[in-house]
Each structure stands twice: as structure tokens, then as C-alpha cells.
Amino acid sequence: MKKPILRTCIACRQAKEKREMLRVVRDKEGNIKLDFTGKASGRGAYICNDPACIEKCVKNKLIGRALDAQVSDEVYAYIAEEYAKSKN
Numbered sequence: 001m002k003k004p005i006l007r008t009c010i011a012c013r014q015a016k017e018k019r020e021m022l023r024v025v026r027d028k029e030g031n032i033k034l035d036f037t038g039k040a041s042g043r044g045a046y047i048c049n050d051p052a053c054i055e056k057c058v059k060n061k062l063i064g065r066a067l068d069a070q071v072s073d074e075v076y077a078y079i080a081e082e083y084a085k086s087k088n
Contacts, residue, residue: 007021008046009021010062011047012050020048022049022054024045025045030069033079054079058077063079
């Protein structure tokens with residue numbers, strides 16, 4: 001049996017299996033987006049697939065720290081919007 005791949009949420013700091021989490025990725029051009037496949041190339045950070053963690057991440061601007069990049073408010077709004085769309 002394979003050992004599960006664990007990642008730590010940038011909001012709640014809990015380690016969970018990679019496939020249970022959402023990945024935020026910064027590509028070579030500096031674009032930041034949600035990666036629902038988990039396979040996009042670039043620097044990634046993981047967030048629990050939980051509205052509370054998404055809200056905490058947006059409120060505290062945690063993505064910029066995790067990806068070593070300047071992240072605008074528009075990107076945080078986009079991430080919250082994309083997450084909401086994925087839940088409908």
C-alpha cells in the first residue's frame with residue numbers, strides 16, 4: 001500500500017491528503033490561480049477544501065506569503081469567486 005501524500009493547509013496548518021485539498025499555483029508569468037487538477041506547473045500552496053479556510057486565507061492574505069509574491073485584492077476576490085463556483 002502506498003503512503004498517502006500529505007500537504008499542510010496555509011490557513012489552518014493541518015496536514016491532510018493532497019487530493020482532499022485545493023492547490024493555488026503561481027506560474028512562470030506570475031499569474032496566480034486555483035488549480036483544480038493539482039497538476040499545473042509552478043509554485044503551489046494548499047488550502048483545505050473548506051469555506052472557513054478559504055475565508056481565513058482571503059482575510060489574512062496568506063497566499064502572498066506562501067507563494068513569495070505580491071498578491072492583489074483582485075486575485076483574492078477571484079479565488080473566493082472560483083471556489084464558490086466550484087461548490088455550485
